[in-house]
Amino acid sequence: MRKTLAFAMGFLSAFFITFPMTGCQKKQENNDEGLLLGFSQIGSESAWRIGNTKDIEEQSVNYGVNLMIENANQKQENQIAAIRRFIAYKVDVIAFSPIVEDGWDNVLTEAKDAGIPVILVDRDISTDKEDLTTCLIGADFYNEGVMAGEYLIRKADSLGLDHVNIVEITGTENSTPMRQRQAGFADAIANDERMTVLESIDGDFLKSRGAECMRYLLDTYKDEIDVIYSHNDEMTLGALPEIESAGLVPGKDIIIISIDGGQEAIDVLKEGKINCVVECTPKLGRELMETAIKLKAGEEVDSVIHPIEQVFSDEMNPEDIAPRGY
Ligand code: AHR
Numbered sequence: 001m002r003k004t005l006a007f008a009m010g011f012l013s014a015f016f017i018t019f020p021m022t023g024c025q026k027k028q029e030n031n032d033e034g035l036l037l038g039f040s041q042i043g044s045e046s047a048w049r050i051g052n053t054k055d056i057e058e059q060s061v062n063y064g065v066n067l068m069i070e071n072a073n074q075k076q077e078n079q080i081a082a083i084r085r086f087i088a089y090k091v092d093v094i095a096f097s098p099i100v101e102d103g104w105d106n107v108l109t110e111a112k113d114a115g116i117p118v119i120l121v122d123r124d125i126s127t128d129k130e131d132l133t134t135c136l137i138g139a140d141f142y143n144e145g146v147m148a149g150e151y152l153i154r155k156a157d158s159l160g161l162d163h164v165n166i167v168e169i170t171g172t173e174n175s176t177p178m179r180q181r182q183a184g185f186a187d188a189i190a191n192d193e194r195m196t197v198l199e200s201i202d203g204d205f206l207k208s209r210g211a212e213c214m215r216y217l218l219d220t221y222k223d224e225i226d227v228i229y230s231h232n233d234e235m236t237l238g239a240l241p242e243i244e245s246a247g248l249v250p251g252k253d254i255i256i257i258s259i260d261g262g263q264e265a266i267d268v269l270k271e272g273k274i275n276c277v278v279e280c281t282p283k284l285g286r287e288l289m290e291t292a293i294k295l296k297a298g299e300e301v302d303s304v305i306h307p308i309e310q311v312f313s314d315e316m317n318p319e320d321i322a323p324r325g326y
Contacts, residue, residue, distance in 0.1 A: 051326025145184020
């Protein structure tokens with residue numbers, strides 16, 4: 001049987017878990033057996049991730065869902081430990097954003113054996129085992145890569161370029177967005193003979209790594225670089241000052257393509273220093289709460305839920321872009 005709320009609060013604070021009090025109070029008023037959702041977040045590596053955590057917390061309150069949320073500080077072992085605590089606590093539903101795709105079979109088999117449904121949020125896993133998870137709520141990262149590649153082809157056409165040298169700063173190795181954004185972009189430009197990828201380098205979705213990667217790329221290729229394709233805004237924002245320090249003008253001397261669409265990157269797009277930002281929305285909380293509620297009620301859920309996303313670029317009037325909210 002689930003432990004009492006008083007005991008739960010002690011247990012939760014021992015593991016640094018946030019428990020939104022409004023949701024908790026709603027549960028007590030309406031239904032003592034209300035939904036308890038354990039969510040393991042990757043970390044706080046980007047404005048995207050912080051916006052995603054905030055959205056999930058806010059939506060848990062809106063839906064009256066009791067949320068146990070743990071921040072794994074970019075470590076897979078912390079996520080595995082968090083999932084084990086959720087199992088021990090007998091939550092109704094587990095959700096997590098896997099930092100990488102491999103290495104989840106054991107802990108997810110434990111969740112399955114305990115009869116707790118698992119929702120993947122944002123990123124996917126790679127496994128040969130069946131039925132370890134119920135569904136994935138997250139972006140179509142492959143399509144994001146395709147949209148970035150298609151923008152670049154249009155841009156090269158509009159500038160009349162006959163050769164385009166690209167450097168790619170990728171996200172965390174073996175993560176779903178890294179693999180799929182790379183594949184979608186590569187496929188989109190594959191038949192365009194003007195395009196050459198000089199190098200792909202791992203920036204781990206971090207601003208500091210974006211700057212380091214850019215310094216290395218400028219040292220190695222300096223005047224040869226026509227395009228930077230960066231897998232997230234954070235790395236792009238780290239790279240831009242390095243380009244300026246090298247005496248080049250981002251957005252003019254080098255075409256800058258980013259992914260996410262946080263407010264800071266959109267403001268830089270409005271200044272003309274970023275040419276294109278493919279949207280990746282962090283607002284997955286509403287779908288997460290609705291899916292968790294259905295699972296608790298024993299209802300069927302869609303196996304994949306992708307939000308609709310768009311492209312922000314110098315092809316549009318950037319002043320028309322509405323505030324992003326994160
Ligand atoms: O998984 C989504 C990616 O993770 C976002 O693009 C990035 O900013 C975040 O860190």
